[in-house]
Amino acid sequence: MKWTNDRSGNVDDRRGAGGGGGMLVGGGLGTLIIAAIIFFLGGDPSAILSSGMGSSSQQTEQRDLTQEELKVREFVEMITAENEQTWAKVFQENGMQYQPAKVVMFEAVTQSGCGTAQAAMGPFYCPADQTVYMDMSFFKELQQRFGAQVTEFSIAYVMAHEMGHHIQNLLGTLQKTDQLRRSGRYSEADMNRVSVATELQADFYAGVWSRQTDNREKFLEPGDLEAAISAAEAVGDDNIQKKSQGYVNQEGFTHGSSAQRKEWFMKGYNTGDIRQGDTFNALLK
Numbered sequence: 001m002k003w004t005n006d007r008s009g010n011v012d013d014r015r016g017a018g019g020g021g022g023m024l025v026g027g028g029l030g031t032l033i034i035a036a037i038i039f040f041l042g043g044d045p046s047a048i049l050s051s052g053m054g055s056s057s058q059q060t061e062q063r064d065l066t067q068e069e070l071k072v073r074e075f076v077e078m079i080t081a082e083n084e085q086t087w088a089k090v091f092q093e094n095g096m097q098y099q100p101a102k103v104v105m106f107e108a109v110t111q112s113g114c115g116t117a118q119a120a121m122g123p124f125y126c127p128a129d130q131t132v133y134m135d136m137s138f139f140k141e142l143q144q145r146f147g148a149q150v151t152e153f154s155i156a157y158v159m160a161h162e163m164g165h166h167i168q169n170l171l172g173t174l175q176k177t178d179q180l181r182r183s184g185r186y187s188e189a190d191m192n193r194v195s196v197a198t199e200l201q202a203d204f205y206a207g208v209w210s211r212q213t214d215n216r217e218k219f220l221e222p223g224d225l226e227a228a229i230s231a232a233e234a235v236g237d238d239n240i241q242k243k244s245q246g247y248v249n250q251e252g253f254t255h256g257s258s259a260q261r262k263e264w265f266m267k268g269y270n271t272g273d274i275r276q277g278d279t280f281n282a283l284l285k
Contacts, residue, residue, distance in 0.1 A: 001153040002219045006081035013073050014106040016065045072136055076105060079156045083163045086213045090274055091170075101166040102131040103159075123158055125165035127174050132162040150231070153220070157206055157228035157265075164205030167274075168198065189251050196237075197279040199255040200264040203232060204277035207268020215272070225269065232265050233258035 065073070084100045091098035104110065109118040113129030123134045139150045139158075168174045177194050180186060186194075210228070214220045233239065236258025238248045255261070268277060 001151075001156065001221055001224050002217075003075070004078055004082060004217050004219060006085065007074070007077040008080035008084055008100075008103075009077075010084070010100050011073065011077045011080050011103045011105065013065075014104060014110050015069060016063045016107075073105060075152065075155075076103060076134070076159070079159050082213050082217065082219075083160065083209060086209050086216065087163070087167065089216075090208070090212060094274065096170075099130070099170060101125070101163060102129070104131055104133050106133065106135055107137065108135070123162055125162045125169075127165075127169045130166060130169065132159065132166070134159070134162075151224070151227040153224035154227040154231040157210070157231055160206035160209045161202045163209065164202030165198075167205050168201065173198070173201070192252065192254050193283060194280075195254040196256045196260070197283045200260055200283070201277050201279040203256070203261050204264040204268035204279065205274070207265040207270075208272055208274055208277070209268075211269045211272035228265065229262050232261040236261050 080103050084098075088098040088100075104112070104117075106117065107119065109116060110133070111117065112126045112133055113131065114124075114126040117124070117126075117133045119135040119137055121133075121135075122138045123132065125132050136155075139155060165174065177198055180194060181191055206228075210220070210225070235255065237253040237255050238250075238257045241248050241252070250257075256264070264277070264279060
C-alpha cells in the first residue's frame with residue numbers, strides 16, 4: 001500500500017515507557033495464545049479481563065524505541081488519520097457528526113478503560129474510553145501460527161476492523177448488544193450469533209473504509225486486498241477451531257467463519273455504502 005502524508009495526533013505510544021506489572025489473563029502460554037486468537041478483532045473484552053482465569057504479572061523496562069518501532073508508530077498515525085478523515089466524510093454524508101477514537105500502542109501490558117490490557121488479548125476496542133489498543137507483536141503470532149499473510153495493509157485492515165467497532169459504538173449498536181447480553185433472556189448460542197453479527201459488521205465497515213479511502217487517496221496496490229482477506233480468513237472461527245481443537249463447532253462461533261469474514265469485508269469494499277451492512281437482519285432471521 002502507498003503511504004499518505006496524513007498523520008493523527010490521537011495515537012498514544014506507550015511502548016518503551018516501562019512499568020507494566022498488571023494482571024494477565026490466563027494460566028500459561030498456551031492459554032494466552034488461545035485467548036489471543038479468540039478475542040482477536042473483538043469488541044468489549046472487559047468480561048474476560050476481569051474474569052480471574054488465573055493471572056501473572058509482567059514488567060517491562062524503560063527503553064528507547066528502535067528506528068523500526070518509530071516507523072511503525074508513523075504508520076499507525078497515518079492509518080488512524082485516514083480512518084478519521086474517511087469516517088468524518090461518511091458520517092457527514094449521512095447527516096451525522098463523527099467523533100474520533102484514540103489508539104494506544106503498547107507492549108506486554110497497559111491499562112485500559114475496560115481493565116488491564118495485555119498482549120495476549122490481541123488488538124481490541126474498548127467502548128468505555130473509545131480507544132483501540134494494539135500490541136504489534138501479535139501480528140507475528142498471527143503469521144507464524146495461523147498462516148495469515150501479514151503486510152502493511154493487513155495491519156491496516158485490523159485497525160479498520162477495530163475502528164468499525166468504534167463506529168458501532170457511535171451508532172449505538174454496541175450498547176444494544178450489551179443490553180441483550182445483560183438481560184439474561186437469551187441463551188449462550190443466541191448471544192454467540194449476536195456476537196458473530198457484530199464482528200462481521202465490523203469487517204463490513206473495514207471494507208467500506210478501504211473503498212472510501214482508496215477513492216480519496218488511491219493508496220491500494222496489487223495484493224493489498226488479498227492480504228486483508230488472508231488476515232480475515234485466518235481468524236475465522238472455523239480455521240481457529242480446526243487448529244486449536246481439530247474440529248469445527250458452528251454453535252461455538254463468535255466471530256464468523258473464514259468465508260463469512262471474507263464475504264462481509266468484500267461487501268463493504270464493493271458497495272462502499274455504510275447502509276448496506278445490516279449483518280444482524282441477515283444473520284439473525
